[in-house]
Amino acid sequence: MSEELKTLDKAHIDETAEEPKMPGHESGLEPKPDWQPRFPGSGRLKGKIAIVTGGDSGIGRAVAVLFAREGANVAIAYLEEHDDAKKTRELCEAEGAQVLLSAGDLGDPKHAQGFVDAVIDRWGRLDVLINNAGEQHPDKNIEDITPEQLQRTFQTNIFSMFYVTQAARPHLKRGAAIVNCTSVTMYKGSGGLLDYSSTKGAITAFTRSLSENLVGQGIRVNGVAPGPIWTPLNPFGGAPKEKVEHFGESTPMGRPGQPNEVAPAFLFLACEDSSYMSGQILHPNGGSVVNG
Structure with a gap:
């Protein structure tokens, strides 16, 4: 085996050279994404304990703050953007929630287990799991995707x-909900995001299969497939500059979405409003019609 491929023998791949700016700081993004909940809370998650991975910024921040407004205490996992995470904690606490922050790479199974253990040590229970963390790397040619990048993208996304859900499963009781973040690229494809869109296909299959696995035990599993949403992911290296300049213009609505236009889909699937739904995917994508 060549030197280049030896990385595939490892259980965990560290950040690659392509990632010095990723996933990016929302504090440095202009214009700032809209994360604010748009309506008063109604107690739909009162007393619940929720995990939100990738909860420091973007869609994750909007979900965490909305869940806090709806009465949940929130555990936020993030990679290394401490300024964003601190801000999100302050926003959730302003809504009356208790917050646990955990920095590190959830692609490391030991860290994923440690994070869930910390949640249980803090609150003694877990009711909602939001698997949202992700990364992407644009490449025009499949030959440009290195073994390290390929494994890293699958590892993160x-x-x-798997690691977080495996750690969480013993603590999820009847009535619990899991919501996974997939993408419109799973349905439409993306010529410049071959590895990323492939992981999103895997996430959709994982969501449907996990639903079949758990639905008989009263645990619902669903997913959300956002279209182009204005978050740090694309401007900080997840898309070429020329694409960022016209980000979202190709949607029927002609604009990118905002995180607070996606978060309510996660709330719906996390609470009892969706009690007769499992194995399903919601599509906040600006009007693109896809086979869901």
Whole structure:
């Protein structure tokens, strides 16, 4: 085996050279994404304990703050953007929630287990799991995707979901909900995001299969497939500059979405409003019609 491929023998791949700016700081993004909940809370998650991975910024921040407004205490996992995470904690606490922050790479199974253990040590229970953390790397040619990048993208986007869900499963009781973040690229494809869109296909299959596995035990599993949403992911290296300049213009609505236009889909699937739904995917994508 060549030197280049030896990385595949490892159980965990560290950040690659392509990632010095990723996933990016929302504090440095202009214009700032809209994360604010748009309506008063109604207690739909009162007393619940929720995990939100990738909860420091973007969609994750909007979900965490909305869940806090709806009465949940929130555990936020993030990679290393401490300024964003601190801000999100302050926003959730302003809504009356208790917050646990955990920095590190959930693609490492030991860290994923330690994070869930910390949640249980803090609150003694877990009711909602939001698997949202992800990364992407644009490449025009499949030959440009290195073994390290390929494994890293799968490690962050889908392996981490397995690791966190495996750690969480013993603590999820009847009535619990899992919501996974997939993408419109799973349905439409993306010529410049071959590895990323492949992971999103895996996430959709994981969501449907996990639903079949758990639905008989009263645990619902669903997913959300956002379209182009204005978050740090694309401007900080997840898309070429020329694409960022016209980000979201190709949607029927002609604009990118905002995180607070996606978060309510996660809330719906996390609470009892969706009690007769499992194995399903919601599509906040600006009007693109896809086979869901």
